[in-house]
Amino acid sequence: MRGIFVAIPSVESLIDKLTKALKPYFPPGLAPTDQPIIVGIETGGYWIAQAVHQALKPDTDLGRLNITFYRDDFTKIGLHPTVKPSSLPTNIDGKTIILIDDVLYSGRTIRAAMNEIFDYGRPQRIILAILIDRGEREIPIQADIVAETMRLEPDSHIKLDGPVPLQLTVKSNDH
Amino acid sequence: MTTNIQLDENGKLQHFLSIEGLNQQILIEILDTAASFTSVTDRLVKKVPILRGKTVANLFFEASTRTRSTFELAEQRLSADILSLNLDTSATAKGESLLDTIRNLEAMQIDMFVIRHKDSGSAHFFAQHVRPGVSVLNAGDGQHEHPTQAMLDMYTIRHHKQDFSKLRVAIVGDIMHSRVARSQIHALNLLNTAEVRVIAPKTLLPVETASLGVQLYDDLEQGLQDVDVVIMLRLQKERMRGALLPSEKEYFNQFGLTQERLSRAKPDAIVMHPGPANRGVEIESSVMDGSQSVILQQVGFGISVRMAIMSMIVGQSGRIAGE
Numbered sequence: 251m252r253g254i255f256v257a258i259p260s261v262e263s264l265i266d267k268l269t270k271a272l273k274p275y276f277p278p279g280l281a282p283t284d285q286p287i288i289v290g291i292e293t294g295g296y297w298i299a300q301a302v303h304q305a306l307k308p309d310t311d312l313g314r315l316n317i318t319f320y321r322d323d324f325t326k327i328g329l330h331p332t333v334k335p336s337s338l339p340t341n342i343d344g345k346t347i348i349l350i351d352d353v354l355y356s357g358r359t360i361r362a363a364m365n366e367i368f369d370y371g372r373p374q375r376i377i378l379a380i381l382i383d384r385g386e387r388e389i390p391i392q393a394d395i396v397a398e399t400m401r402l403e404p405d406s407h408i409k410l411d412g413p414v415p416l417q418l419t420v421k422s423n424d425h
Numbered sequence: 426m427t428t429n430i431q432l433d434e435n436g437k438l439q440h441f442l443s444i445e446g447l448n449q450q451i452l453i454e455i456l457d458t459a460a461s462f463t464s465v466t467d468r469l470v471k472k473v474p475i476l477r478g479k480t481v482a483n484l485f486f487e488a489s490t491r492t493r494s495t496f497e498l499a500e501q502r503l504s505a506d507i508l509s510l511n512l513d514t515s516a517t518a519k520g521e522s523l524l525d526t527i528r529n530l531e532a533m534q535i536d537m538f539v540i541r542h543k544d545s546g547s548a549h550f551f552a553q554h555v556r557p558g559v560s561v562l563n564a565g566d567g568q569h570e571h572p573t574q575a576m577l578d579m580y581t582i583r584h585h586k587q588d589f590s591k592l593r594v595a596i597v598g599d600i601m602h603s604r605v606a607r608s609q610i611h612a613l614n615l616l617n618t619a620e621v622r623v624i625a626p627k628t629l630l631p632v633e634t635a636s637l638g639v640q641l642y643d644d645l646e647q648g649l650q651d652v653d654v655v656i657m658l659r660l661q662k663e664r665m666r667g668a669l670l671p672s673e674k675e676y677f678n679q680f681g682l683t684q685e686r687l688s689r690a691k692p693d694a695i696v697m698h699p700g701p702a703n704r705g706v707e708i709e710s711s712v713m714d715g716s717q718s719v720i721l722q723q724v725g726f727g728i729s730v731r732m733a734i735m736s737m738i739v740g741q742s743g744r745i746a747g748e
Binding site: 319320 | 474
């Protein structure tokens with residue numbers, strides 16, 4: 251067994267960081283129709299988005315994306331019917347979307363999420379906010395806001411467990 | 426005769442031919458997956474890319490409006506390229522065998538076949554002869570099964586009534602000629618329905634039905650007593666041979682669903698019909714258009730359910746091929 255010891259920050263502190271970084275997108279007095287829409291990617295990203303939404307209390311409802319139908323490896327992994335379907339609160343044409351996910355790695359999830367978003371309409375802007383960026387991108391996608399950057403061994407996994415309590419775990423795969 | 430070619434070695438769906446031979450887990454997975462597809466129709470672009478780059482051929486050796494159009498819509502909403510052939514007026518009428526039809530279509534690189542045919546077992550036959558990795562869905566074979574119809578009916582029932590284990594369901598009408606009824610009975614049994622009743626004139630009730638664990642009634646009013654769901658079947662005039670029934674009028678007098686007869690069922694009972702309905706033969710117009718009827722809802726649910734089944738097949742088949 252090969253152990254990897256990485257200092258894992260508390261999820262709460264990372265959510266605080268994200269919230270602070272996102273606050274400028276919600277200046278006081280902004281009309282509800284002009285406010286960004288917070289959208290979380292199922293499942294971990296949605297939990298984070300829920301917490302951020304609770305902290306920022308925007309007038310817009312929280313959105314949920316289940317990207318299963320858009321994955322580029324769909325034929326290999328199939329469906330997970332237990333995951334809740336996508337729902338975006340309003341017409342997103344011309345709106346700013348704050349897209350939240352827990353871990354940014356290959357970038358494929360975000361590509362799939364953006365494909366799905368554009369099937370709902372044409373947002374004016376998408377801002378990507380990530381809890382943990384672990385690098386090793388396979389396609390040219392970068393986050394606008396990152397709470398924490400981590401370098402991990404290529405064969406290890408970082409996973410967010412939840413929804414209560416939210417906790418990050420790092421596991422290494424034995425070969 | 427259930428050689429279970431529907432499932433792969435991991436127990437996952439690779440063809441969808443009959444409810445018989447499937448298990449409860451797969452049925453529930455279909456219903457859950459269908460639920461997640463209902464939201465696709467609320468969007469600007471009513472499409473997801475699951476079948477992008479795949480070609481689906483709809484082979485209808487028998488006429489169909491509802492099944493065919495909802496299959497086509499389901500395929501299009503999954504981004505498939507589609508080819509729909511009306512084969513009762515095509516090559517087969519010129520004497521081409523079913524096997525030759527399969528070979529010719531395979532040469533066109535079709536990934537999935539949806540087939541309706543007048544012969545029982547034709548979908549199984551098709552599935553046995555296609556190349557590995559090519560899937561077959563049964564859209565109705567003779568008097569055998571119509572499994573996607575049964576699944577959309579199960580979806581409709583669950584949508585309104587949730588828990589099958591508390592339900593009394595009555596299937597009324599021409600059981601003998603009905604592939605829909607056969608599939609429904611298997612599905613209701615797999616989902617642990619408390620009681621399944623079959624109500625029909627004795628001449629339209631095949632004796633083997635009793636072996637499927639259902640209650641048989643030849644009196645409509647008795648059979649409807651306290652049921653939660655009433656499923657009406659179409660009187661299949663085109664399949665009738667000989668004098669099974671005196672007349673349509675006589676049939677309506679004894680087995681037509683009227684508002685008064687429906688009042689025997691529970692007050693919140695739902696009325697279903699796979700369509701096309703013969704108004705005034707098996708069902709009174711006012712019941713068909715009435716507040717307890719969910720007949721048009723069934724049609725809409727048919728799209729999501731067919732999307733779910735096709736997605737599950739594609740999601741699994743790739744795993745085997747290791748693409």
